[in-house]
Amino acid sequence: MPTPSTRSRPRPASVEAGPTLDLDRYVPALITFIANKLSNSATAFYQRQFGVNVTEWRIMSLLAIEPGIPASRICHVIGFDKGPVSRTLAGLEKRGLVSIRTDPNDGRTHSISLTAKGRSTHDKVIVAALDRERRLLSCLNKDEREVLIGLVRRLHENLDAVTGSTET
Template sequence: MTRSITRLADFLPYRISITSNAVSDLIAREYRTRFGLKIPEWRVMAVLGDVGEATQRELVAATRMDKVAVNRATKTLGERALIQRAPNMQDGRSHHLALTSAGQALYAEIMPLALEMEAQVLAVLDDAEQAQLATLLGKLLRRADDLTDD
């Protein structure tokens, strides 16, 4: 049975999106003010900090941002000497991107801040609720991926 949504505020995708935006904006305010980074730039840096190196295509998949946003972010980060490019020998059209030593230092400075802000947001939930939230978000993401693959 399909239920009727009469208010946007009750629509799950909208609620997830605005919650995500509110949390991202909270953290982004700090790294924009202190480090001059926008959300897409930080997301690219965070992925590269986790994985070491990636192509732009891999960054698009990992961040779920569109190609244009990733391209702009990598261009800006490159201009600031926070990431470096190396040729991809298996695909002459792409490059491997990685944090420079300056990028790694900035990442190491921002990560504790981001984790502290996350802890402040999650403080409203007890440990069991935090674990349940992580599980539920994982399930929803896997389901959305499954539906996309169909």
């Protein structure tokens, strides 16, 4: 069921009138709202079905793609700070889902990989994750899905326009 438009709700009288966002058109809010709702529902579902939360799943899915990567790479790709990634990795290691080894070429760097148990869990969760994606995108035809993917990739590549050090 679609959510009602924010424009259809009466606004309470304010002391001072000023600009407001149109939440039906403000792209950063729309992306954030979608991401928050997807993450919250994924955490609840993945935790209940597979014993992992969405942050753990994101890290495990990246480790399946890039086995042996360091934590810094995980932080860069996923966009998380080092602290939460380190805590999540410690929990995954304690549960036997990942292996963390010191890199023999650089003692300051660690190589992180899924264990057999972690890979098995990943292989179960990915089926549910891809089904969730399929259901989310089911309102779009194939061409629309391809356009959406292209647009979202371009936005991702343009993030430096608002996150880079050149912003004033």
